[in-house]
Amino acid sequence: MDQRAVVTAGTGGIGLETAMGLAARGLAVTVVGRDAERGASAIERITAVATGTAPRFVAADLASLDQVRALAAQLADEGPLTVLVNNVGAMFAQRQQTVDGIEASFAVNHLSPYLLTELLLDQLRAGGPSRIVNVTSGAIKVAKRTFDAVEPPGGYYGFHWYGRAKLANLAYTLYLAERLRGTGITVFAADPGGAATDMTDGTMTSPEIVSPGLRLLWPLVRRTFERSTAGPASVAARPSVLAATDASLDGKTGLLIGPQAHPVPAFRATTDPKVIDNVLRLSRQLAPLHGGPGVQPT
Numbered sequence: 260m261d262q263r264a265v266v267t268a269g270t271g272g273i274g275l276e277t278a279m280g281l282a283a284r285g286l287a288v289t290v291v292g293r294d295a296e297r298g299a300s301a302i303e304r305i306t307a308v309a310t311g312t313a314p315r316f317v318a319a320d321l322a323s324l325d326q327v328r329a330l331a332a333q334l335a336d337e338g339p340l341t342v343l344v345n346n347v348g349a350m351f352a353q354r355q356q357t358v359d360g361i362e363a364s365f366a367v368n369h370l371s372p373y374l375l376t377e378l379l380l381d382q383l384r385a386g387g388p389s390r391i392v393n394v395t396s397g398a399i400k401v402a403k404r405t406f407d408a409v410e411p412p413g414g415y416y417g418f419h420w421y422g423r424a425k426l427a428n429l430a431y432t433l434y435l436a437e438r439l440r441g442t443g444i445t446v447f448a449a450d451p452g453g454a455a456t457d458m459t460d461g462t463m464t465s466p467e468i469v470s471p472g473l474r475l476l477w478p479l480v481r482r483t484f485e486r487s488t489a490g491p492a493s494v495a496a497r498p499s500v501l502a503a504t505d506a507s508l509d510g511k512t513g514l515l516i517g518p519q520a521h522p523v524p525a526f527r528a529t530t531d532p533k534v535i536d537n538v539l540r541l542s543r544q545l546a547p548l549h550g551g552p553g554v555q556p557t
């Protein structure tokens with residue numbers, strides 16, 4: 260039987276390279292993206308390296324919780340799943356809300372992968388031993404660690420809010436690894452480091468994305484951004500491919516795979532019980548597994 264893998268945001272950037280890596284290792288890969296044309300050209304590239312069943316594209320806008328639910332329902336109907344790579348992520352220069360009325364950084368970087376994962380656990384159990392890989396970011400280092408509400412106090416700074424949403428998702432990832440211990444599903448986070456992709460192209464050039472404190476150091480900060488996002492997406496995909504497939508991780512769970520494609524310690528805030536409790540509360544309230552958008556927690 261085919262070993263099925265799903266890579267979200269798999270039609271470009273790091274996700275496409277991840278999908279190619281999985282297909283080259285014989286997995287039957289489904290890539291998810293919004294744009295059908297981009298999906299078609301991604302499928303051509305993945306097909307060229309695939310050694311197993313042909314890849315395919317499924318359209319979904321993962322900024323919409325209803326579209327995440329519909330995607331999960333479609334994938335669930337198709338049977339067991341061996342690998343789920345939650346690669347979708349986005350940084351927004353200006354504050355945005357999703358169709359569900361939720362701040363977009365939190366929705367795309369955390370709620371969407373949270374919801375898709377929770378809705379596919381039965382299929383991952385059936386496909387076990389199976390792996391979940393959630394793509395994280397070093398931006399966590401500059402994140403506010405408060406999750407009393409979906410938005411942190413203070414002004415909107417895209418890079419920091421992106422990092423905070425990734426922090427929420429990494430805290431959830433490590434919690435989930437413990438929750439699923441012994442079930443045949445293992446859970447990893449993968450930090451790609453940085454790469455020149457659509458997400459970084461042009462978005463790291465405005466001082467507005469960082470807090471006033473970091474703006475004072477903008478020339479230095481900008482140079483750091485430029486250096487860290489100059490590499491190819493193929494290299495940045497290595498941590499995800501390793502986390503999804505490498506035999507050296509058999510029997511292990513709850514590891515963060517760093518940019519050099521080996522395990523690194525996770526940031527301390529991701530194991531803070533208060534952070535985990537608040538992230539879970541927000542996730543359950545805002546992204547209920549069934550039905551429309553959740554209530555905005557007070």
Ligand SMILES: NC(=O)c1ccc[n+]([C@@H]2O[C@H](COP(=O)([O-])OP(=O)(O)OC[C@H]3O[C@@H](n4cnc5c(N)ncnc54)[C@H](OP(=O)(O)O)[C@@H]3O)[C@@H](O)[C@H]2O)c1
Nearest residue numbers: 268270271272273292293294321347348453454456457458
């Ligand atoms: N690039 C970096 O330096 C860097 C550093 C650290 C972490 N990361 C993380 O690595 C992951 C991949 O990043 P990347 O730089 O490769 O991003 P990217 O270039 O923006 O990724 C492009 C892919 O994302 C899809 N996509 C974007 N928004 C989507 C949505 N709402 N619903 C469905 N698909 C969507 C695109 O599909 P369409 O074309 O159809 O929109 C395309 O397949 C993210 O989680 C990111 O946070 C990246």
